[in-house]
Structures are given as structure tokens and as C-alpha cells.
Amino acid sequence: MTFKNIVPNLLKNKNKEKNSNNLKNITSTKTIQTFSISPTILQRYADVMINFALHNGKGASKDDVVEIVLHESAKEFLPYLQAEVLKSGAKCLIRYLPEGISRQKYELSSNEQIEYMPDNLIKGRIKDITCTVHIISEVDKEELKGIDPKKIMLSQKHVQKYRKLLNKKEEEGKYFWTLCMFGTLQMAKEVNLSLEEYWEVIVKACYLNFKNPVEKWKKTASEIDRVKEELNNLQIQKIHVEAKDTDLWLSIGEHRQWLGGSGHNIPSFELFISPNWRGTKGHIQFTEKLYRYGNIIENIYLEFKNGLVTKATASSGEDVLKEMIAQKNANKVGEFSLTDSRLSNITKFMGETLFDENVGGKYGNTHIAVGMAYKESYTGDRSKMKESDWEKLGFNDSSVHTDIVSTSNRKVTAVLKNGEEKVIYKNGKFTI
Numbered sequence: 001m002t003f004k005n006i007v008p009n010l011l012k013n014k015n016k017e018k019n020s021n022n023l024k025n026i027t028s029t030k031t032i033q034t035f036s037i038s039p040t041i042l043q044r045y046a047d048v049m050i051n052f053a054l055h056n057g058k059g060a061s062k063d064d065v066v067e068i069v070l071h072e073s074a075k076e077f078l079p080y081l082q083a084e085v086l087k088s089g090a091k092c093l094i095r096y097l098p099e100g101i102s103r104q105k106y107e108l109s110s111n112e113q114i115e116y117m118p119d120n121l122i123k124g125r126i127k128d129i130t131c132t133v134h135i136i137s138e139v140d141k142e143e144l145k146g147i148d149p150k151k152i153m154l155s156q157k158h159v160q161k162y163r164k165l166l167n168k169k170e171e172e173g174k175y176f177w178t179l180c181m182f183g184t185l186q187m188a189k190e191v192n193l194s195l196e197e198y199w200e201v202i203v204k205a206c207y208l209n210f211k212n213p214v215e216k217w218k219k220t221a222s223e224i225d226r227v228k229e230e231l232n233n234l235q236i237q238k239i240h241v242e243a244k245d246t247d248l249w250l251s252i253g254e255h256r257q258w259l260g261g262s263g264h265n266i267p268s269f270e271l272f273i274s275p276n277w278r279g280t281k282g283h284i285q286f287t288e289k290l291y292r293y294g295n296i297i298e299n300i301y302l303e304f305k306n307g308l309v310t311k312a313t314a315s316s317g318e319d320v321l322k323e324m325i326a327q328k329n330a331n332k333v334g335e336f337s338l339t340d341s342r343l344s345n346i347t348k349f350m351g352e353t354l355f356d357e358n359v360g361g362k363y364g365n366t367h368i369a370v371g372m373a374y375k376e377s378y379t380g381d382r383s384k385m386k387e388s389d390w391e392k393l394g395f396n397d398s399s400v401h402t403d404i405v406s407t408s409n410r411k412v413t414a415v416l417k418n419g420e421e422k423v424i425y426k427n428g429k430f431t432i
Contacts, residue, residue, distance in 0.1 A: 035185070035195040042080045044208045045180070050084035052214045053178035053263040054131045057221055062089030065128050069095040070135035074182035077135060093129065099139050102294075106147045106155075114151060115158050126165050134179035136354060139186045144294025149323035152293045153400075157327065160399035167375065171382040180206070180266040181354050191351040198350070205267040205346045205355065220269070223343065224261030228271055230432040231258040234422065236414040239275075239336065241366060243410035244285065248304070250336050251279020253394050255379045262376075269344040269358050271430075272337035274373035276394030278307040280333045284368065288349065288356055288405040295320045300404050302370075307332055307394075309370065325370060329398035335369035337403075338412065341428035353403050363409045363428035371400035 050066070051059035060066055066085045070078060078094070085092040106114070144152060169175035181202060188198035207213040207220075241248040253276025260271040283303040290297040297317030303310050309331040314321045325331045337357065344360030359365050373395040375382050390397065412425035423431055 035199075037076065037199060039080075041199075041203060041208050042077055044210075044213050045077070045206065046080035046084045048206060048208075048213050048217060048266055049081060049133055049178060049180055050088060052217050053180075053266050054133070054176050055263075056176070057218065057261075057263050060085060060088040060090045060131060064088070064090035064130045065093065066090045066131040066133060067093040067095060067125070067129045068133050068135070069097070070182070071097045071099050071137050071139075073099060073139050073184045074135045074137035077182050081133060081135075090131070093125075100143070103143050103147065106144065106151050109151075111151070111154060114155050117158055117162070122162050123165065126162065126169065130175060132175075132177040134177070135182050136179060136352060137182040137184050137187070139184055140294075141187065141190050141291055141351065142294055142296070147294065149293065149295075149320045153323060153327050157399045163399075168383075171375065178264055178266060179354065181350075181352055187351060191349050193348065197348075201346060201348050201350060201355070205344070205358070217263075217266075220343070221261040221263075224269070224271065227340070227430055227432065228258045228260050230430075231271060231424070234414060234424070234432070235417045236424075237417050238279065238415040240413045240415070241282075241284065241410055242413070243366075243406065243408045245301070246282075246284045246406070246408070246410065248282040248284045249280065250275045250333065251394075252276065253279070255393060256377055257379045259374065259376055265354055265358070267344070267346070267355070267358055269360070270337045270339045270367075272335050272374070272377075274335055274375070274377035274395055275333060277332035277334070277373070277396045278394050280304045280307045283311075284406065285408070286367075286404045286406045287408050288359075288365075289351070290317075290321075290402070290404055291351055291353075292317075292324065292402060293320060297321050302404075304333070324400055324402060327371075327398065327400050329396050330371045330400035330402070332370065332396045332398070333368050334371050334373040334396045334398065334401055335367075335403070337367045337369075338425050338430070339364045339366075340425075340430050353405075356405050357403045359405070359407060361407060361428070363407055365405050365407045366410055366412070366425075367403050367405040369401050369403045371398040371402055372396060 054060045068081050082092050166175055183198040183202055185195045188195045203209050207216040210216045236252050239250045256273055258271050258273045281304050286300040295317045297314050299315040301313045309325055312321055312325050339358055341360040341364035344358050346355055346359045347361045350356055357367050375395055414422050414424045
């Protein structure tokens with residue numbers, strides 16, 4: 001059954017649609033978006049984000065202070081998100097971000113200006129909010145192309161101390177976050193899709209073609225939990241990834257658990273873990289483009305020895321890749337992930353990590369992230385851990401967390417604690 005048969009008339013051309021509930025055209029300085037997303041789709045999308053994705057699948061409640069963070073290109077989505085927050089009884093804060101001015105910031109600012117952060121304002125917001133909903137949308141994916149990557153890294157570095165405050169609050173069970181994507185004409189053009197085609201992928205990936213997408217997400221989360229339990233029961237010591245131009249070993253480490261299905265990302269079909277970075281060795285060739293800091297990085301290849309990146313090349317954007325890896329601890333693995341092709345119905349390259357790290361297709365995908373590890377992968381009480389404890393266990397800490405994706409056919413073999421070897425993933429599917 002085709003997408004249009006499943007969802008007749010939910011996605012329409014604005015020139016033909018006469019629904020009085022339709023919102024106005026989104027206008028930017030570069031283009032006018034003439035394609036309209038049905039209010040039905042946007043309402044379902046907001047329902048998923050507020051009533052499922054937050055609180056690990058439980059949704060927002062009257063005790064929450066929910067912050068919605070979005071750019072002006074996603075303003076059409078804002079009324080639907082705010083409505084769901086208010087209907088839940090929660091308090092709603094909005095951080096509405098302008099577009100087209102980031103390049104000016106880096107061109108005109110001194111290092112001191114780039115490093116400046118309104119400390120009291122940011123700490124106050126962190127103290128008050130209990131949930132954050134991030135909406136990814138862009139009107140110029142290459143806005144920062146040509147900007148000195150050192151300046152961009154400088155800006156990222158000084159966000160880290162605030163991220164640590166949020167991480168601590170999350171570890172205490174007092175903060176939850178999620179993110180999704182609102183497609184724009186520019187994002188679609190970047191990957192040679194029409195806006196309608198781009199939104200077709202979003203709708204199918206997020207189950208917005210179902211009358212009750214929240215229930216569908218709960219069923220998917222249940223299947224992810226099943227696979228996750230199987231992986232955790234195996235007590236894996238090491239992982240060996242074999243594919244074309246790839247021969248990579250990762251050490252899982254002590255007190256680890258596989259994660260997935262938490263609602264942090266919509267969509268998300270991956271199973272992932274933060275390994276002990278010290279045990280990474282070998283090499284891996286990535287197949288998917290990486291959009292990072294306003295630049296496109298293609299054909300990334302990494303070599304590891306004793307847990308560190310010893311070689312990093314790319315056919316384009318190599319200078320940005322190397323500057324990123326040069327940041328503190330960004331030359332170490334923070335995450336290893338696998339996506340089963342049967343779980344994900346994303347089959348097109350979308351130019352956004354959120355979707356591309358969850359791509360299905362023939363062989364699913366594997367990705368690793370260099371930089372920051374996910375402390376949720378620790379099986380114990382995170383609130384009792386000290387920085388020295390995380391370091392001892394090999395949980396990497398960095399201001400950078402960059403997911404790099406490969407869709408090549410691969411075999412993943414687990415070496416268990418008893419010495420047994422077991423193939424856990426082959427031909428794009430988990431075998432457990």
C-alpha cells in the first residue's frame with residue numbers, strides 16, 4: 001500500500017487546500033514554502049512529542065515546566081505543541097530562535113564574545129525547567145561553511161558546563177528531553193527531495209499516518225525493549241564489526257547496559273551502548289554524509305589504536321572533521337549503535353543525523369559517536385558517581401558528540417564473558 005493510499009489528503013498543496021484551520025505560509029528571506037502540512041498531521045506529531053516522548057514514554061504532566069525550543073522555520077508547529085503542553089496541565093516556556101544570523105556572529109565576534117554566556121540566566125532556566133522539547137529545522141544547512149572551525153568549537157566548548165548541570169538533573173530523575181524534526185523546503189532540496197517527499201518520510205517514520213501514533217510508538221518501544229533485554233542478558237565483553245573497509249573492535253566494559261526506545265529521539269529505532277573507550281581498535285569506513293557546523297563531511301574514515309583516533313580522513317570537509325576530533329576527548333568513542341532494518345521504515349537519506357542514524361533500508365545501519373558517552377548506559381546509581389568513577393569505567397566526557405553512520409552490509413560478533421562468540425547482527429538484522 002502506498003503512502004498516499006494510507007493517508008489520503010493529509011498532505012496537501014497549499015494552493016488547493018481550503019481548510020480554514022490551515023496556518024499561514026512560512027516565509028524566509030530566501031524562499032517561500034508553498035507546501036502545507038495538514039493540521040491533522042501536526043496535531044498527531046505534537047501528541048507524540050508531548051504525550052509520549054517525555055518522561056520515557058509517559059508524557060508530560062501538570063507538575064512539569066516544559067520548554068519548547070525551535071527556530072522560526074518551524075513556527076507552524078508551535079501552536080500544536082503549546083496546546084498539548086497546556087492540555088497536559090504543565091506550564092509552557094517557549095525559546096523561539098531567529099535564523100540567518102549565525103554566520104554574522106562568527107564573522108564579527110571576538111573569541112571573548114563567542115565565549116560569553118549569560119550565566120545567571122541559563123542557570124535559572126535549568127533550575128526551573130523539567131522537560132525540553134527540541135525541534136530541528138533549518139533554512140540554510142551550509143550557513144557556516146568557510147567559518148574557521150576553531151571558532152565554532154570554541155562556542156561548543158563553553159556550552160559543556162551547562163550541559164553537565166542538565167545531565168546531573170537528568171541523573172536525579174528531575175529532567176527529561178526529546179527532539180524531533182520539522183522539514184523545510186531547504187532541507188528537502190539539500191537531499192534532492194521535494195518538500196512533500198521529505199514529509200512523507202517524516203510521517204511514516206513517526207507513525208503519523210496512524211490515527212493513534214502514541215499507541216503505535218508504545219508497541220515499537222516494547223519490541224525495542226525485547227531486543228534490548230536479549231542483548232543485556234548476553235553479558236557481552238567485546239564486539240567485532242566486519243564490513244567493507246571496516247574491521248573494528250570495541251570493548252563494552254563493566255556495568256554497562258544497552259539503551260533504546262526511551263522517547264528521547266522521535267523517531268528512534270536504534271539499540272546503543274556507551275563502551276569503554278580504551279578498548280577501541282581497528283578501522284571503519286562510513287558511507288553517509290555528515291552535516292556538521294554548517295559543513296558537509298563525506299566519506300569519513302577513522303582508524304583507532306588503544307582507544308584513540310590515530311587517522312581521520314574525508315573526501316570533503318576533512319578540515320572540519322580533524323578540528324572536531326582535536327577537541328578534548330573527541331578522539332574517543334562515546335557510543336556504538338545498531339538499527340535493525342525491520343524496525344525502521346526510513347529508506348531515504350535525509351541530511352539530518354536524527355533520521356540518518358535510524359535509517360533502515362536493506363542493511364539497517366551502524367553508527368558510532370566520537371566524543372561524549374551516554375551515562376544512562378551505566379547500570380548503577382548515576383547520582384552517586386564521581387568524575388573519577390566515570391573515567392575509571394571508560395565513560396568518555398567531551399563537549400562533542402558526533403554520530404557518524406554507515407549503511408554497508410556488516411556482521412557484528414559478540415565475544416561473551418565466558419569466551420563464547422555469538423553473531424548478534426547480520427544482513428541488516430539482529431539475530432537474537
